[in-house]
Amino acid sequence: MAEENGYIPVASLEDFTGKIKVEVQDIELLIVNVKGEVYAVSDRCGHMGVSLFYGELDGFNIECPLHGTQFDVKTGQVVNFESRKPKLKFLKEDLDALLKGLGLPLVKIRSLKVFPAKVENGIIKVKLPNA
Numbered sequence: 001m002a003e004e005n006g007y008i009p010v011a012s013l014e015d016f017t018g019k020i021k022v023e024v025q026d027i028e029l030l031i032v033n034v035k036g037e038v039y040a041v042s043d044r045c046g047h048m049g050v051s052l053f054y055g056e057l058d059g060f061n062i063e064c065p066l067h068g069t070q071f072d073v074k075t076g077q078v079v080n081f082e083s084r085k086p087k088l089k090f091l092k093e094d095l096d097a098l099l100k101g102l103g104l105p106l107v108k109i110r111s112l113k114v115f116p117a118k119v120e121n122g123i124i125k126v127k128l129p130n131a
Helices: 086-101
Strands: 007-012 018-024 027-034 037-042 061-063 070-072 078-080 117-120 123-127
Touching: 007 018, 007 027, 027 123, 037 117, 037 123
Parallel strands: none
Antiparallel strands: 007 123, 018 027, 027 037, 061 070, 070 078, 117 123
16 A cells, blocks of 8 residues: 555565565565665566575675676666676576577666665655556
8 A cells, every 4th residue: 555655665674684575566676675774676687587586685786696797776777797606607608608599689687676765663665656
């Protein structure tokens, strides 16, 4: 249910550190708590749609668990196309080679959608489009 200011309660801050995944109005969100600040981004990677919830959070960066691209949870922007992990780096190269071998274009990596988020009285609230 939307509130007067357009923010929707999505989770409790109680015992929440790191990240959680929620679905609100058919939108999958990744809610991240970094140093006491809460951020909300689309949960699906801007490359191949993998859930970022399973990726590693390093400061303000969330890494795609499939190919290692890192996104800034504050802005949604790609901060590094290459994984810090050798296995993921090779997997991305293999995926790119497969697509190229099949004559298909490489999948463009899009930024994540960012949603305004705040905490009021221990409740995490997110503002969604058309809320």
